[in-house]
Amino acid sequence: MQFKPNFDLYREWKDSEQSKCFASNSAYIAVFKRDNKTLVYMCDDHTKNISFNMVDMCFADDFGIKPDVFLSEMENADYDRKFNWHGYEDNTLAYAVGVAAKQNVPVVFADLSKSQYVDVINRGFPDNQITEDDLCKVFGSGGPNSNGNIYQQMSAYVDKFGRDIFMLENIAAALNKYDTVFCIFGRGHFESQRLVLEDMMGKPEYITKIKNMRGDFSNVKINPIKLCDFKTK
Known part of the structure; x- marks a missing residue:
């Protein structure tokens, strides 16, 4: 069978049932299985230590599932990326890519480039055209909300x-291959995409x-020792 996403099932993040179910979980994992296909979806919060632990947990030997390919919420742009010598980045998306690459797992950057962001937003908001310099206002708007301020509306529009x-097209293409x-994508993306994914793969098992x-x-217990006293001069 060929996997194909039904975008009619998409739900905006703030309206998704899933966002209420896992409100207390900053990061969790959804494992989908259908026939001989497996999708391990890391629902990321991008910042907290638990997300770095989640990445290490999924790529550890005792997780029991080994990836054939890894998709990350990183910009789909034509330029080389290099990581710090110690392999650590300040966000889990880049860190996860480094872990996958170190294990020789093929990596896909499955998010829009900045120019693609701008193109999508300007198609949806012909009276409020933006440039790449304005994207920081969209990113920092407080999250996608089609009823919020103009930048929140743009964020919701470019997501949908x-x-x-x-992202869903890349997931389907990966499952077909x-x-x-x-x-690994932000948990808000998963919560919007969940019904589309369940339509393709059935209901997942969750690891919370x-x-x-x-x-x-x-x-x-830490008992620090004192080597010298502070003396004012």
Whole structure:
């Protein structure tokens, strides 16, 4: 069978039932299985330590699922990307790409380029044309909301008619080519896309308990020693 997303099932993030179900979970994993196909969708919050743990957990040997390809919410643009020597970036999307590449997993950047952002928004808002310099106002608008201020409306529009379509098309293309697909997108994208994904793959199993992959210090008692006293001069 060929996987094809039904975009009529798309729901704006703020209206999605899923956003209420997992309101207390900043990051979680949805595992879809259908026939011989598996989709592991990392629902990311982009910032918190739990998301870095989620990435490490999914790529660890004991996770039990190995990806054939990895899709990330990163700009689909024609320029080289280089990572810091230590492999760590300040967001989980870039970090996850580094982990996948280090394991020789093919990587797909499945988000719009800045110019594509602008093209989609300007088609939807012919009386409020923007340039790439204005995108920071869209990104910093407080989240997509079709009933919010103009930049929130633009954010909701570009998600619905650009970003999420491109993400879902990439997921479908990956499932049509590979058996096991890993992806990481913001949890808001998943919550908007969920019904589309369930239509293709059936209902997923959720993993809401993310392992602490970087060490648990909750029971560690620290008794600092003093080497010298501070003296004013």
